Amino acid sequence: MFSKQLILEDGTVYKGYGFGADVENVGEVVFNTSMTGYQETLSDPSYNGQIVTFTYPLIGNYGINRDDYESMKPCIRGMIIGELCEKPSNFRYELTLDEVLKELNIPGIYGIDTRSLTRKIRTKGVIKGCIRSINANVEKVVEELKNTNLPTNQIEQVSTKSISPAIGRGKRVVLIDLGMKVGILRELQARGCDVIIVPHDTTAKEILKYKPDGIMLTNGPGDPQDVPKTVETIKELIGKIPIFGICMGHQLLALAGGAKTYKLKFGHRGGNHPVKNLITGKVDITSQNHGYAVDIDSLRDTDFELTHIAVNDKTCEGIRHKKYPVFSVQYHPEAAPGPHDSTYLFDIFIKNMEA
Structure with missing residues (x-):
């Protein structure tokens, strides 16, 4: 029964x-x-x-x-x-x-x-x-x-409430926690990074006090337009420090650059999504989990350019700043669970900090 x-x-x-x-x-x-x-x-x-x-x-x-x-x-x-x-x-x-x-x-x-x-x-x-x-x-x-309204403060619900270190001897990375997967921290620690995890609503002024070599914008739930304060923080950091954004971090970076986001019909969730790197021409099999996407057309009047595109539905999967060492991807290069094709993006982030 x-x-x-x-x-x-x-x-x-x-x-x-x-x-x-x-x-x-x-x-x-x-x-x-x-x-x-x-x-x-x-x-x-x-x-x-x-x-x-x-x-x-x-x-x-x-x-x-x-x-x-x-x-x-x-x-x-x-x-x-x-x-x-x-x-x-x-x-x-x-x-x-x-x-x-x-x-x-x-x-x-x-x-x-x-x-x-x-x-x-x-x-x-x-x-x-x-x-x-x-x-x-x-x-x-x-x-x-x-009659039930789903919550709009989802990032606030999952972000850390306090500042915490993950001590290393390499480059110092301030990780803005929007709903962090441990896999992101694991990849940074594997490269020796000295990581400081901060809440999503930490100001740019507070972040700069730690004298970071780079900023990591993590994944997270919900609508990226629900956290305008975080968008403003990112906007103030662009051009000052290398930035790497993943998933929600990618969407917030695009908003900070003046682009727009929209809700997908059913989202991308799985460990088998092909993404084309427009710079190299290669296709990576990626792990994804998002319900929103960056509007490609809205990038035209910004300082960002499209770098990756979804093979299945041609949506935006990556952007980079035309002048500064600032980039992001919509998928999950930390690949937990999923393929490891795109872990090289963490190495690019390290090189940007070293440069």
Whole structure:
């Protein structure tokens, strides 16, 4: 017997079986096309406020371990999968997916047609939804969904509240935390960087007091236009210090340069997205997670130029300043989870600081 149902704002219902926590969360339903990396995905702060659908049919088969988290406070609102593996097989496995979601108070549903759901999202766009008991009144829940506004302070929710160092002996990088994945810090530390992590609303004046060699703008959730103070900070830093932006950091850098952003119909989320480097002509397979994009046409009257483009839908995937050592990409070169094709971007950032 079905025990749970996924109810969408438009009245669509998918019946399945519950796992994880028995709580009722409302979130934006999105899909991820990665074949692996469900632990990194559930702990990625960029998914704050979202219910994640995995298109890969079997999830949970290698369990959960202590080392692969991308943040210490996972903030997804729910998980939707086709088939749940209840007995993982992996020498690193410590807990099952079901056990971890119960600990984190995150609900899940399995046994539904995730292919049908994904096609719906691709056709209609992302949509609000929730996981409820099989006995829940669908009409009442749909009305509730229509009257629920998703939060607009998502970066504030996941950004650090205090300044913290990650001490190294190399170049000093001030990392503006917009919802940082640990993978970004890991790549900087691997290159010996002396990293200082600061909240998203830190002013340019405060940042410059640390005498940084470079600025890292991290990934993060939500609409980039929700944090105008951070945009102003970036605007003041351009031309003074080398800057490298990733995902949300890329979008905020574009806004600071005078470009525009817009919401994608269903976003890019997965570990298999081809991106063409317009400078080298090469194509990288990339890891992505974003629901907004930079408007390419809006770059024309700015000091930034397009450097990378998505092969699938021709959206903006990278920009650079025409004069200063300032650049960004929409995808995730720290590649957790996903391919490692684009880790060289961190090396370019190091060279910019050395120069």
